[in-house]
C-alpha cells in the first residue's frame with residue numbers, strides 16, 4: 338500500500354508527533370512556522386492529498402475541498418475550535434473532521450484568569466507606569482482596581498473551558514452564575530454554579546466571561562443591547578472567538594463607559610492591526626490569541642491532532658471526531674490507507 342499523501346500547514350511542537358507523520362505518510366510541510374500558507378499556497382498544496390493537518394488560521398471551505406479532490410479522507414485541526422472548517426460540506430463528502438478538545442482546557446482557563454486579574458488590577462497600565470518612569474509615589478487612590486472576593490462571575494458557555502474557569506473562581510470566593518444553550522444540573526451541583534438566562538446574567542455579573550464556540554447562533558451574541566445590560570462597573574472577558582462579540586459595539590461601550598473594561602484574547606480580525614480603536618483604549622487588556630500557548634498544551638495538541646489523522650487513515654476511530662455522521666457516509670474501513 339503506498340503511503341498516504343498529507344499536507345501539514347505548519348511544523349508542530351512535538352518531535353514524536355512529527356516523526357509519526359513521516360513514518361506513516363508522505364508529508365508536504367509548510368515550513369514557515371510563523372505565517373500560514375497563503376490562500377494560493379493552500380489551494381495548490383492540498384491538491385491530490387489524502388489528509389490535511391491544518392490550523393485555525395486556515396479556512397477550509399468548499400473551494401479548498403474541491404482543490405483537494407475526492408480522495409481527501411480527513412481534516413485534522415490543531416485546535417479545539419472548528420469554525421474555520423465547513424464541517425457540513427466535509428460530512429457530505431465523507432471527510433472526517435477531527436479536533437483537539439480537553440488537552441488545552443486548563444491552559445485556556447488559566448489564561449482567562451490571567452486576563453481577569455490583569456484587567457481588574459490594571460496590571461498592564463501599572464507595568465507601563467513603572468517602565469515609563471511615571472510612578473509618582475505610593476498614594477491612596479493610585480491605580481485602584483476591583484477586588485474579586487464576593488463578586489459575581491458570569492460564564493457564558495459552561496463547557497470544558499467554562500467549567501474550569503468556574504472551578505478556579507471558588508478559590509477567589511466568588512459567586513458563579515452561568516448561561517448555556519443547555520442547563521447542566523450535574524455541573525450546577527459539582528461546581529456550585531447557578532443557571533441564569535443570558536439577559537439576567539449580563540445584568541448581575543461583575544465579570545462576564547465568554548466560552549461558547551463560534552456558530553451561526555453565537556455570532557455577535559454580545560452586541561450593543563447586551564453590553565448596555567451590563568453593569569457600568571463590569572468587565573467583559575473573551576477567550577472564545579472574536580466574532581462572538583460585536584467589536585464596534587464593544588469599542589463604543591468602552592469609550593462611553595457602559596462597562597468598565599474588557600480583556601480579550603480573540604478578535605474579529607486577527608492579527609489585530611496596531612492602529613485599531615481597541616489599541617487606543619486604556620481600559621482593555623489585549624492578548625494575541627495565546628489561550629492554549631503553554632508548552633504542555635501545544636505539545637499535547639500536536640500529539641492529538643497527529644493521532645487523530647493517523648487513526649482515521651488506519652481505519653480506526655480518532656480520539657475526537659467532530660462529525661460522527663460521517664461514519665454512515667464513508668465507513669472507517671473505506672478510509673483505511675495504513676496497514677498496522
Ligand code: NAP
Pocket residue numbers: 417418419438439441442445493494495496497498499516517518519548549550551552554555576577578602603626627628629630
Ligand atoms: P465546549 O466544551 O464545547 O464548550 C462550549 C459550551 O458552549 C458548551 O457547553 C456548549 O453547549 C455551549 N454552547 C454552544 N452553543 C451555544 C449557544 N448558542 N449558546 C450558549 N451556549 C452554547 O468547548 P471548549 O473546549 O470549552 O471550548 C470553547 C471555545 O473556546 C472553543 O470553541 C474555541 O472557540 C475557544 N477556544 C479558544 C482558545 C484560545 O486560544 N483563546 C483556545 C481553545 C478554545 P453544548 O455542550 O450543549 O454544545
Ligand code: GLV
Pocket residue numbers: 393415416417418419441628629
Ligand atoms: C484555539 O483557539 C482553539 O480553538 O484551539
